[in-house]
Amino acid sequence: AQKVTQAQTEISVVEKEDVTLDCVYETRDTTYYLFWYKQPPSGELVFLIRRNSFDEQNEISGRYSWNFQKSTSSFNFTITASQVVDSAVYFCALSPTHGAGSYQLTFGKGTKLSVIP
Amino acid sequence: DVKVTQSSRYLVKRTGEKVFLECVQDMDHENMFWYRQDPGLGLRLIYFSYDVKMKEKGDIPEGYSVSREKKERFSLILESASTNQTSMYLCASSPIPGTDEKLFFGSGTQLSVL
Numbered sequence: 055a056q057k058v059t060q061a062q063t064e065i066s067v068v069e070k071e072d073v074t075l076d077c078v079y080e081t082r083d084t085t086y087y088l089f090w091y092k093q094p095p096s097g098e099l100v101f102l103i104r105r106n107s108f109d110e111q112n113e114i115s116g117r118y119s120w121n122f123q124k125s126t127s128s129f130n131f132t133i134t135a136s137q138v139v140d141s142a143v144y145f146c147a148l149s150p151t152h153g154a155g156s157y158q159l160t161f162g163k164g165t166k167l168s169v170i171p
Numbered sequence: 172d173v174k175v176t177q178s179s180r181y182l183v184k185r186t187g188e189k190v191f192l193e194c195v196q197d198m199d200h201e202n203m204f205w206y207r208q209d210p211g212l213g214l215r216l217i218y219f220s221y222d223v224k225m226k227e228k229g230d231i232p233e234g235y236s237v238s239r240e241k242k243e244r245f246s247l248i249l250e251s252a253s254t255n256q257t258s259m260y261l262c263a264s265s266p267i268p269g270t271d272e273k274l275f276f277g278s279g280t281q282l283s284v285l
Contacts, residue, residue: 063211087272097180099261099276145213149272158204158229159274163213
């Protein structure tokens with residue numbers, strides 16, 4: 055069974071502050087994918103990143119960075135110098151890379167981020 | 172760009188009605204999914220389909236059925252709507268595993284059952 059835990063339900067930060075969204079996962083699969091999605095107020099989930107379990111290299115994309123630590127089963131997401139447009143619900147998700155389950159993602163419950171001007 | 176279109180943004184129905192939620196994707200994706208999103212519960216998978224006329228139950232299929240007669244269209248059916256089915260419904264599609272493993276989502280349908 056797979057499980058994704060996002061312990062932070064809601065976070066509020068002041069614009070330009072850095073913020074880290076936590077994600078902890080459980081899986082018995084030896085290889086898997088981890089994802090982050092953003093859901094702005096418009097409702098459509100937007101893909102941010104996919105990480106394969108064998109690649110523990112951290113990734114940076116502009117103000118976004120991701121820290122994958124297999125030893126602690128965590129895949130945390132940091133926004134540097136937050137902006138009001140970053141206000142959204144962020145979901146972490148997990149899927150196997152093989153087998154029937156690779157068709158579907160298991161999502162965490164989401165973290166609502168509010169960036170205050 | 173991939174586009175996943177859900178026919179209605181908001182829908183209000185009465186208890187006991189049969190409800191159809193429609194979803195169309197334009198990128199020839201094999202896989203399509205229906206999720207339900209509720210506050211504090213995140214996204215939960217209702218049904219998915221990996222090919223035309225094929226369907227698989229997700230985590231919460233009770234009270235729902237699906238139809239996939241054409242590759243681009245995936246319908247979610249509430250046979251007899253109940254108030255506990257008031258929710259945001261999200262449709263998604265993806266290509267076959269081994270190509271581009273990510274889901275593309277529609278904007279969602281907020282269904283209220285009165």
